[in-house]
Amino acid sequence: MRRITCLCSALIIFVLVSHAEAWKHFWRGKWFHKKLESSSINTHFPPDQWFEQKLDHFDVVNSKNWKQRYHTNDTFFEGDGPVFLMIGGEGEASPKWMVQGMWIEWAKKFNALCFQLEHRYYGKSHPTKNMSTKNLKYLSSEQALADLAYFIEAKKKELKLSHNKWIVFGGSYPGSLAAWFRLKYPHLAHGAVASSAPLFAKINFKEYLGVVTNALETTQQSSQCTAAIEQATTALEDEIQSSSCCKTMEKLFSLCDPLDVTNKLDVANLFETLAGNFEGVVQYNKDNREFKGANITIDVLCDMMTDPKLGSPLARYAAVNNVLLGTTGEKCLDFKYDKFLKDMRSTDWNSSASEGGRQWTYQTCTEFGYYQSSDLEDQPFGKRFPIEFSIRQCSDIFGGKFNYKLLKNAVARTNFIYGGLGLKLDRTVFPNGSVDPWSALGITSNSTGNVAIFIQGTAHCADMYPPSLKDSLELTGARNVIESHLRSWISID
Structure with a gap:
């Protein structure tokens, strides 16, 4: 699933995602997946x-x-x-x-x-x-x-x-x-x-990646970790622009579909999702959710990114991705923008979108913005998901009137009333x-x-x-x- 504010949003911080559908595991700063209840707590819960x-x-x-x-x-x-x-x-x-x-x-x-x-x-x-x-x-x-x-x-x-x-x-x-x-x-x-x-409320929340970068550099590996991420991002850029792309990348990153490098929206989705691997771990670092079967922290990620035994920086970047896919129960990485839109346009309460993605996207488009773009200069995740990529999703999902002008007025109104x-x-x-x-x-x-x-x-x-x-x-x-x-x-x- 892709990147969205809570729940900690306050009410999903005791859960782990386990979802194999067309959503990525982290979307605009939020986890949205089916929940795995902890088996370590044997108690009765109050009824609805x-x-x-x-x-x-x-x-x-x-x-x-x-x-x-x-x-x-x-x-x-x-x-x-x-x-x-x-x-x-x-x-x-x-x-x-x-x-x-x-x-x-x-x-x-x-x-x-x-x-x-x-x-x-x-x-x-x-x-x-x-x-x-x-x-x-x-x-x-x-x-x-x-x-x-x-x-x-x-x-x-x-x-x-x-x-x-x-x-x-x-x-x-x-x-x-x-x-x-x-x-x-x-x-x-x-x-x-x-x-x-x-x-x-802020449309272009580019500072998000700044805090992520600084957090990764608090690990023992310090700037070596973010340097390795930057090297991996550069290598990925070189690969998708090469004439031999993209079978190796599809296998390396366990992509669900062939990668068409001429589809800029798919490429943006891919780069944003790979950055989301690190964003999600940073945001919920050491949060005591031990029942999820894996204790993945920023230290674990940076250990992987600086471990030469895992191969090149690009191979390590892929290794991080595949470990997180396994932790979240996903068999492959779904990056297709049209699949994402199909899911997010679902209006039925029984759809995967109802877990929160469609609703929260609507609120970001009509109240908050909060889009974690790649527009910040000093960050290692590349420039492939600029603010324009997030803003267009409002109109692609909800219709043409949900555009930048509406979003700008909505964000200004939110800050005014609160x-x-x-x-x-x-x-x-x-x-x-x-x-x-x-x-x-x-x-x-x-x-x-x-x-x-x-x-x-x-x-x-x-x-x-x-x-x-x-x-x-x-x-x-x-x-x-x-x-x-x-x-x-x-x-x-």
Whole structure:
């Protein structure tokens, strides 16, 4: 699958992809695949519950409703404790979040009642009969925030929780939602933990590859790793421009189809996907997902890229690709742009696109951008996937009106209504990891009204995972700081 913001998006960070269809394993910074549940946890999960939600919160004439999925854990609640709400993101909400994760550890300490609300259009929360472009007009961060508001108001009344303090949690895009909910509905959220939250919408997120490059150079191999990647990229460029291309490359990289070097979109897709191999590992580096059967970190990748026993730099680049294909259960690398479009144009809830790719692409085309292009000068992955390649996908998937002009206006509007990096909030913390590429769009230093927690050496949403003996002192310290803020907020009368 190809590169997309969460889920950590907050709700797929306990899963691993296993998908052999025409999607690549990493798409614009997100994992979108069928989930493999961990067998290491033997416990009962709370059942699905359903909340009657409004289809359009901003049209009083529209009376249509739909059923939104949520989960509850009241095991620790003693009546006067706080209420914790985990915000769902761009993937299916896992009930595992109701029994593990740092927020559950804090729920135990503070006797909190816990809810998790799945984001509209993701997972099992289907507001419309399909995902047609016409129906996706009800998919937006603003509608999602209103969903949260109506849910909180209803639960306060139903369970007599009017005097309890509500704290919202989220990671990645849901982290942004947590901060934005505190901004837009301060009377409903007493505090917010906005982990790894990209708050500044940007069309050309070329800085993403800059953080990836810097992260790879923190390994023992340092710049030798990125130098080897650059050599591999140059060698691949030479190969596809040679008269003998492309049988060797097809075999070396386990391509699903013959490579037509005259098809610039296929070539762009291939280069972007190979870069995505490294992006995905950097973004979720050392994230404690040990049950996936392989502990692939940036150290492992750089060991491979600098190991002469694996052959030339190009052969090592291919070896990384094939190892990740095996880890994700894919038999070959699918790079065909027309296959990608066919999948992404699927509107049925039973299609592979419904796992989040189509919906999230729509949100990037209408709200956020966030496109990780190859336009940054000082990075080793080549120049084959410029910003124009990402922008054209909006029109190719959703139709001609979804063009650069619409995207430019949409991104400007998002930053206007939420404040971008000028956002100022009290009782909100912004944890980010130094290895996380998304930190480039987040709040990483303290300013008036904002509490930034910048965690050296950690990646995307690291503070949200269950604690481990392998956690660094920096990560443990950051969690302690978050906990101290929670204690302070909850104790305020």
